[in-house]
Amino acid sequence: MSRPPLPPFTADSAAAKARAAEDAWNSRDPERISLAYSEDSWWRNRSTFLQGRAAIVEFLAGKWERELDYRLVKEVWAHTDDVIAVRFAYEYHDADGRWFRAYGNENWRFDGDGLMTHRHASINDVAIEESERKFHWDAPGPRPADHPGLSDLGL
Template sequence: MTESRPPFPPFDRDGAWAKVQAAEDAWNSRDPHRVALAYTADSVWRNRDEFIRGRTAIVEFLTAKWERELDYVLRKSLWAYDDRRIAVRFQYEWHDREGQWFRSYGNELWEFDDHGLMRRREASINDVEITESGRRFFGPRPATERGPEHDFPLH
């Protein structure tokens, strides 16, 4: 039986938005195994300066990430899409073990197989120190803030 993760390519606007929201929801779970299931078994990633291949490596990477990046909360926004690719911009907030808060800004390029699994992910990310009072995100996105009309500020 072939694994699948709808919606499937070719993407339309609604399908692309659904993929973005599903990814945001999975990453906000901070469950590396759940997140890894959205990727092909041999998925290839570039995340900042790291190169990762396969679900086992994805789980290892995310486990270490969420041990470092505490109270992680993410927002993703659709930037563009075509038949089997989606471009996303995102922001997430987290703090380190010393209590310093950060907002990380980034862009991702995604490519999907015919079964809706992501086979390639490239992410460029920059971190900015913020104060705790400067935080904008306090948990997963509420249902009332989902969809294309609810974007986030650039800075």
């Protein structure tokens, strides 16, 4: 199975890869998302370590049971031939209606088929008021093309 764009990455193909990942995560469909990762993909997400697509699906399903009305924006920070570094922010609320914005960085390594073999994510959550939200689009679903990105929003 191949997941274009494929390495070696250019600035444009790295940005396309990041946008494809953003769109997939905004679908909140763990099965769909897991197909972008190699069968034995290795993750560190905050303090959670996991490996393999089944673990990814389980992790993401639990994530979106807790993080409600999730909306994510990613932006490429840097890239090499087979590695992309992104920064991101996402907003969600908990079951009690408290809103948060999570800020983070991810480092991704890809195989020759464009599947992610490694994902290292460092993330911090900040409580926000609902009035402070910046991500407004119908969800689940992709961020509209005319919605500002992180740099445009000063994030």
